[in-house]
Amino acid sequence: MDNPNGANPNAPPPFDLEKLRKESDGSMSGMATNLFHQVVQGNPYFAAGGGLMVLGSCLALTRSAVIRVSGLLYRQLLVDMEIPSKDKSYLWFLEWMAKHPHRSSRHLSVETNFIQHDNGAVSTKFSLVPGPGNHLIRYKGAFMLIKRERSGKMIDMTNGAPFETVTLTTLYRDRLLFRDLLSDAKNLAVKAKDGKTVIFTSWGPEWRPFGQPKAKRLLPSVILDKGIKQNILKDVKEFLQNGKWYFERGIPYRRGYLLYGPPGSGKTSFIQALAGELDYNICIMNLSEANLTDDRLNHLMNNIPERSILLLEDIDAAFNKRSQSSEAGFQSGVTFSGLLNALDGVASSEETITFMTTNHPEVLDPAIMRPGRIDYKVFVGNATPYQIGEMFMKFYPGEEKFCQSFVEKATSLDVSISTAQLQGLFVFNKDAPESALKMVETLKFPNHVF
Numbered sequence: 001m002d003n004p005n006g007a008n009p010n011a012p013p014p015f016d017l018e019k020l021r022k023e024s025d026g027s028m029s030g031m032a033t034n035l036f037h038q039v040v041q042g043n044p045y046f047a048a049g050g051g052l053m054v055l056g057s058c059l060a061l062t063r064s065a066v067i068r069v070s071g072l073l074y075r076q077l078l079v080d081m082e083i084p085s086k087d088k089s090y091l092w093f094l095e096w097m098a099k100h101p102h103r104s105s106r107h108l109s110v111e112t113n114f115i116q117h118d119n120g121a122v123s124t125k126f127s128l129v130p131g132p133g134n135h136l137i138r139y140k141g142a143f144m145l146i147k148r149e150r151s152g153k154m155i156d157m158t159n160g161a162p163f164e165t166v167t168l169t170t171l172y173r174d175r176l177l178f179r180d181l182l183s184d185a186k187n188l189a190v191k192a193k194d195g196k197t198v199i200f201t202s203w204g205p206e207w208r209p210f211g212q213p214k215a216k217r218l219l220p221s222v223i224l225d226k227g228i229k230q231n232i233l234k235d236v237k238e239f240l241q242n243g244k245w246y247f248e249r250g251i252p253y254r255r256g257y258l259l260y261g262p263p264g265s266g267k268t269s270f271i272q273a274l275a276g277e278l279d280y281n282i283c284i285m286n287l288s289e290a291n292l293t294d295d296r297l298n299h300l301m302n303n304i305p306e307r308s309i310l311l312l313e314d315i316d317a318a319f320n321k322r323s324q325s326s327e328a329g330f331q332s333g334v335t336f337s338g339l340l341n342a343l344d345g346v347a348s349s350e351e352t353i354t355f356m357t358t359n360h361p362e363v364l365d366p367a368i369m370r371p372g373r374i375d376y377k378v379f380v381g382n383a384t385p386y387q388i389g390e391m392f393m394k395f396y397p398g399e400e401k402f403c404q405s406f407v408e409k410a411t412s413l414d415v416s417i418s419t420a421q422l423q424g425l426f427v428f429n430k431d432a433p434e435s436a437l438k439m440v441e442t443l444k445f446p447n448h449v450f
């Protein structure tokens, strides 16, 4: 109902200055206090707003208290472990999780690999690894929340892949299980490589496994002239046993080997077999690669994966040109000084075994022969009568009679025969030593195609 006086009943009462003066003993501060009481208490709008404000503040305080307490509880009760994608254990963990029986995942990613079996056959393997998102696993009785996250913006400049992290969260009391889990993941990865050799090739500035680990090449399957294999093996083993000796004398713990000789004489095969024998992996780099620069070579040689032999193929390529035209961004290649710098700069706390191969030792600059760069060099030539006989017996065990005739005929041809040529002939005449003997004349032609 309207107020007959036209006044709003909810309007705050006007200030009564006379009343103020009386109630406040005349002083200014007393008047101010009373004015405040009149305005705040007597004003319904102000009272309602104040109430809301108090309520809002209480809610905000409660909220921040809840956040703080839950943060505190989280820190006290839960523990996180982050594995960034640059870390070695990242792939181990994903592989391990793909095989872990107690897990609940709704986001899966596929990883396709090719596996080479011992008989040489290759099959395809699909691993369903946890994709980006949340996953729950149970490990040794503890629950763990796994969060795989992909950074939308950051990418790894070396390979163009997005940066990722996996975060594992579990109860604080189970935190020690993280270590067990990581060693389980590592052991699983190591077991998968057991009896195999991983071949790394350069991919931009980093080493990447080339295909799946390969079945080890056995040392007896490579036939070099008498004593060569045994002498190199002895030297490498001695080097590996003398780390302390090198460290005590402040000598860089590295050793360089040069195998030189014609193509197809088994240089690369021997190095692969040696790696298998020592249980090492191999990092292969071809120095005639067009887009390999001095900087990249240097970086790669200083970042070799552990327990790996570095194999530099065709080192003569570095001696063809003395300057690098890399300013244009292409038409580069390793220079001689770049190779020397890289060889001298290899400074690893672990041992470094470098094998170099070339078909043209005559173009190598004497500077590379300095100890510390090349400490051991050996000629791996075309097949000697000894090697011809050994190769024959490897392919046709028990066929001594044919072997003798074959060696005699092959040597009477009076041409250089590479061991790769012999292999070609024997593979063509599988299980048929007599046919191989009949075809011995074809060895006169190094490029003969069967």
Ligand SMILES: Nc1ncnc2c1ncn2[C@@H]1O[C@H](COP(=O)(O)OP(=O)(O)OP(=O)(O)O)[C@@H](O)[C@H]1O
Pocket: 221, 222, 223, 224, 261, 262, 263, 264, 265, 266, 267, 268, 269, 270, 357, 358, 359, 419, 420, 423
């Ligand atoms: N001495 C050997 N013993 C066993 N196999 C050999 C031998 N020499 C060559 N082969 C076979 O010939 C092929 C080529 O050999 P490999 O690549 O090891 O020769 P290479 O000397 O490294 O040649 P290149 O100088 O051209 O690199 C391989 O399949 C290998 O099995």
